[in-house]
Amino acid sequence: xxxxxxxxxxxxxxxxxxxxxxxxxxxxxxxxxxxxxxxxxxxxxxxxxxxxxxxxxxxxxxxxxxxxxxxxxxxxxxxxxxxxxxxxxxxxxxxxxxxxxxxxxxxxxxxxxxxxxxxxxxxxxxxxxxxxxxxxxxxxxxxxxxxxxxxxxxxxxxxxxxxxxxxxxxxxxxxxxxxxxxxxxxxxxxxxxxxxxxxxxxxxxxxxxxxxxxxxxxxxxxxxxxxxxxxxxxxxxxxxxxx
Amino acid sequence: xxxxxxxxxxxxxxxxxxxxxxxxxxxxxxxxxxxxxxxxxxxxxxxxxxxxxxxxxxxxxxxxxxxxxxxxxxxxxxxxxxxxxxxxxxxxxxxxxxxxxxxxxxxxxxxxxxxxxxxxxxxxxxxxxxxxxxxxxxxxxxxxxxxxxxxxxxxxxxxxxxxxxxxxxxxxxxxxxxxxxxxxxxxxxxxxxxxxxxxxxxxxxxxxxxxxxxxxxxxxxxxxxxxxxxxxxxxxxxxxxxxxxxxxxxxxxxxxxxxxxxxxxxxxxxxxxxxxxxxxxxxxxxxxxxxxxxxxxxxxxxxxxxxxxxxxxxxxxxxxxxxxxxxxxxxxxxxxxxxxxxxxxxxxxxxxxxxxxxxxxxxxxxxxxxxxxxxxxxxxxxxxxxxxxxxxxxxxxxxxxxxx
Numbered sequence: 001x002x003x004x005x006x007x008x009x010x011x012x013x014x015x016x017x018x019x020x021x022x023x024x025x026x027x028x029x030x031x032x033x034x035x036x037x038x039x040x041x042x043x044x045x046x047x048x049x050x051x052x053x054x055x056x057x058x059x060x061x062x063x064x065x066x067x068x069x070x071x072x073x074x075x076x077x078x079x080x081x082x083x084x085x086x087x088x089x090x091x092x093x094x095x096x097x098x099x100x101x102x103x104x105x106x107x108x109x110x111x112x113x114x115x116x117x118x119x120x121x122x123x124x125x126x127x128x129x130x131x132x133x134x135x136x137x138x139x140x141x142x143x144x145x146x147x148x149x150x151x152x153x154x155x156x157x158x159x160x161x162x163x164x165x166x167x168x169x170x171x172x173x174x175x176x177x178x179x180x181x182x183x184x185x186x187x188x189x190x191x192x193x194x195x196x197x198x199x200x201x202x203x204x205x206x207x208x209x210x211x212x213x214x215x216x217x218x219x220x221x222x223x224x225x226x227x228x229x230x231x232x233x234x235x236x237x238x239x240x241x242x243x
Numbered sequence: 244x245x246x247x248x249x250x251x252x253x254x255x256x257x258x259x260x261x262x263x264x265x266x267x268x269x270x271x272x273x274x275x276x277x278x279x280x281x282x283x284x285x286x287x288x289x290x291x292x293x294x295x296x297x298x299x300x301x302x303x304x305x306x307x308x309x310x311x312x313x314x315x316x317x318x319x320x321x322x323x324x325x326x327x328x329x330x331x332x333x334x335x336x337x338x339x340x341x342x343x344x345x346x347x348x349x350x351x352x353x354x355x356x357x358x359x360x361x362x363x364x365x366x367x368x369x370x371x372x373x374x375x376x377x378x379x380x381x382x383x384x385x386x387x388x389x390x391x392x393x394x395x396x397x398x399x400x401x402x403x404x405x406x407x408x409x410x411x412x413x414x415x416x417x418x419x420x421x422x423x424x425x426x427x428x429x430x431x432x433x434x435x436x437x438x439x440x441x442x443x444x445x446x447x448x449x450x451x452x453x454x455x456x457x458x459x460x461x462x463x464x465x466x467x468x469x470x471x472x473x474x475x476x477x478x479x480x481x482x483x484x485x486x487x488x489x490x491x492x493x494x495x496x497x498x499x500x501x502x503x504x505x506x507x508x509x510x511x512x513x514x515x516x517x518x519x520x521x522x523x524x525x526x527x528x529x530x531x532x533x534x535x536x537x538x539x540x541x542x543x544x545x546x547x548x549x550x551x552x553x554x555x556x557x558x559x560x561x562x563x564x565x566x567x568x569x570x571x572x573x574x575x576x577x578x579x580x581x582x583x584x585x586x587x588x589x590x591x592x593x594x595x596x597x598x599x600x601x602x603x604x605x606x607x608x609x610x611x612x613x614x615x616x617x618x619x620x621x622x623x624x625x626x627x628x629x630x631x632x633x634x635x636x637x638x639x640x641x642x643x644x645x646x647x
Contacts, residue, residue: 016547020487021479022510023518024541031491080555089488092404100403101471102489102510104415107359109503119493121406130406151398158399162467162559169558170551172591200566201594 009038010071010078017080017170033089035081037063041071044180044229051214056176056225060167062160064181064191065138067093070160072167080170082163088122091159094137097126098159128152142186157190161197168201176225177203179217183230185209192217195226245272245325246639247382248632249312249375250332251367253453254282256311259632260324263640269633273324277311290314294322308367312374328643329375329384330635332423333368334474335361336388338414343387343638346372354386360414361474363511385642387635392422395464400563403472419468421449421456421575424629428572429463435612436623438569445570446560448553449629450577450584452525455480457553459560467563469556475511478556479549481524484514486552520545526577526584550587557588561595570623571597579609579626589624596621 010018010033018033041061049055061071068091072080082090084099092098100122108118128136131152132144141149141156168174177198179191192209195217199205204222217226250257260273272294279288288305291298305311319326333340337360339353346354354372358365368386375384401417409415428447433440445460455478458468469477469485479485487510495501495509517524520541522532526549532542561568571592573585582605589599598620607613607626616624 015544016551019519019544019548020491020514021484021516021519021548021552022487022491022514024521024544026495026518031494033488084488084490085494086488086490088490097404097489099486100405100489101415101417101473101476102487102492103471103473103475104403104405104409104413105489105492106503106507107413108409115493115496119490121409122489125406127404131402131404151402152404155399155402155404158563161562165559165562166555167558168594169554169561169591173594197562197565 007036007038009042010035010081013078013081020085031085033081033084035069035071035078036067036083036087037069038071038078040180040231041073041078044178044231045073045076047214047229048176048178048227058171058174059176059178060164060171060174061178061180062164062191064179064187067096068138068156068160070163070167072170074171080167091163092127092156095124095127095129097122097130128156131155139184139186142184142190153190157194157197160194164194164198174201174224176227179226179228180231181228182232183213183228188215188228191226191228198224198226244327244640244643246328246330246636247319247326247379248330248332248635248639249315249368249371250632250635251308251311251371253363253367254278254280256280256308256315256371257632258315259636260319260326261633261636263636266637266640266644269636269640271633273319273322275315275318277305277314280305280311281307290318292318294324308370309374312371312378316375316378326379326382328639329379329382330639331368331372331375331384331386332389332631332635333357333372333386334364334389334420335418336386336390337418340386340388340391341394342391343385343642345642346376346384346386350386364474385639387423387638389420389422390418392426393417393419393458393465393468395466396468397466400467413472415472417468417471419456419458419465420470420474421451421454421458421468422465423631423634424449424574425458425460425465427629427631427634428574428627429460430634431612431627432570432572432625433463435625435627436570443570444564444568445572446557446564446568447572447574448557448578448588449575450478450553450573450581451575452577453481454483455553455575455577457556457560459563461564467560477552479519479552480515481526482512482515482517484510484518516545516549519548526581530581530583546587550584553584554588554591557592558595561592561597566595568595568597568622570625572625572627574627574629579607579628582607585615585624585626597624599624 019027059073070082132148181187195205202223204219213230215228244263247260256277262270275292277290287302289302291300337357433443440463447458456470475483477485529542532538598617600617604615612627
């Protein structure tokens with residue numbers, strides 16, 4: 001997997017998408033959305049552009065894997081991002097809670113549980129682990145057939161679907177949805193299933209899950225394109241591309 | 244049957260008396276509201292009453308909601324208006340209340356147990372209930388829950404991925420609020436559009452001066468909503484932050500030495516539009532501020548961030564409803580009174596078949612429903628004032644209908 005993390009790509013997010021609605025002084029001191037994995041989102045978009053020779057104006061990038069995140073990109077510039085101030089925000093993952101209602105934190109603090117302990121619960125004991133228990137990496141969840149794992153997958157897909165809708169609104173429409181992930185069949189199928197939920201937007205899904213390093217999940221006639229890029233074993237993008 | 248309805252806001256108390264004949268025939272008898280309740284400031288608190296065509300306004304100190312209830316009761320008794328039942332809006336009924344309930348001794352205790360669930364809202368209603376029991380000892384009372392409408396949410400929409408022991412201990416799930424307003428909209432919009440209320444799909448934006456939320460409705464039932472376990476999730480509100488990275492709380496405690504209460508206070512009372520703009524929690528001030536050189540930059544930022552968040556939620560519910568939407572509805576004060584917000588929000592929703600007509604939008608009346616979509620829009624766009632008190636009255640009528 002390409003090394004991800006914090007980089008400067010998302011520092012170009014417009015202020016209205018980057019700020020939390022907290023006192024402005026705090027935002028200026030860095031309490032705002034920083035986003036993550038900008039290098040990978042950029043790398044994937046460049047690959048598609050080079051491969052097809054086509055410029056896609058409005059793009060939703062979905063990095064799917066041990067930590068899933070989404071980005072809305074217009075004309076190469078970031079417009080929105082699901083990751084926030086930290087990795088706790090946005091989509092939940094193997095053990096992280098994702099965006100939740102914070103009231104529970106104050107209730108727990110009120111019961112005398114320490115901040116450190118609560119932070120540990122939210123980052124190490126939540127997410128798939130809390131919903132499904134047992135072996136709970138995304139790949140495990142997608143392979144398991146028990147009802148808890150199925151429910152965890154359902155919640156996960158539902159949240160991705162909501163982000164796709166939200167980011168389509170941020171962009172005012174979408175031309176390309178770009179999944180990036182390690183190409184296990186389960187993850188590919190997950191992307192394929194999600195594509196099926198977007199028919200109302202003009203997305204026409206293929207009949208069967210395609211394979212290949214760059215796999216188009218939509219038919220030629222589809223007005224919105226959906227693509228899956230396998231990023232396993234790819235060379236790391238140059239550090240410069242985060243700029 | 245005469246029903247008195249109390250609806251407490253954070254700094255106001257509305258009350259209305261209805262003559263309820265049946266679900267289709269309800270007449271408004273009296274309407275009143277106490278303003279600036281418990282607000283410390285330079286401007287006076289006052290009460291307005293409107294009864295038998297007479298409207299009057301009285302400046303009077305109103306230190307808290309109990310005092311406001313006493314003022315209301317005094318006026319009602321002075322005018323010798325008989326009351327058969329009293330209904331109350333109660334924000335967070337938790338797990339105990341999935342529908343309206345008569346407040347007998349057991350339910351009174353259950354309501355008391357709900358207080359910590361919405362520490363800013365529930366105590367207000369609870370104090371009014373306590374006071375009303377003293378003022379009208381023989382009159383039966385009932386409570387209608389703002390969270391009840393959302394009891395139809397599917398598990399995938401209400402589940403939070405936290406350990407089960409915490410979910411159980413804190414009864415932690417998405418409850419959702421503004422349910423009374425949403426049920427009013429779910430009743431009136433189908434009538435207005437002549438669509439079957441059991442099949443209608445809608446996105447309802449309840450944009451109030453205090454709180455605000457968006458709800459996705461499928462087949463007349465709530466399937467997702469932006470507020471969560473508490474009323475401080477989702478949209479940006481006047482002083483509430485709405486969605487925030489939970490890590491921000493730990494960060495503030497660690498780096499600034501804030502205690503739990505300080506952070507909670509910051510996110511509930513100093514954030515939202517007030518935090519972003521730095522000068523007002525009122526969207527009208529902020530829209531005016533966009534034309535004023537001194538405030539321009541911050542006002543613009545607060546407005547854009549507010550609109551962006553709202554747009555995101557509408558977009559996500561378009562996806563939830565699979566693009567099958569009959570109406571996008573704007574209600575409550577900000578929703579009905581601010582054409583600019585509606586225009587900006589709708590400007591990036593063409594892909595969902597939502598196209599606004601700018602002229603109709605600007606001309607929409609504030610006191611009655613209006614259609615503001617363009618002729619090429621696939622989705623009806625409706626502005627409609629809400630009426631929570633009427634809805635509370637109707638719930639009361641339903642509670643007693645089978646009994647007498």
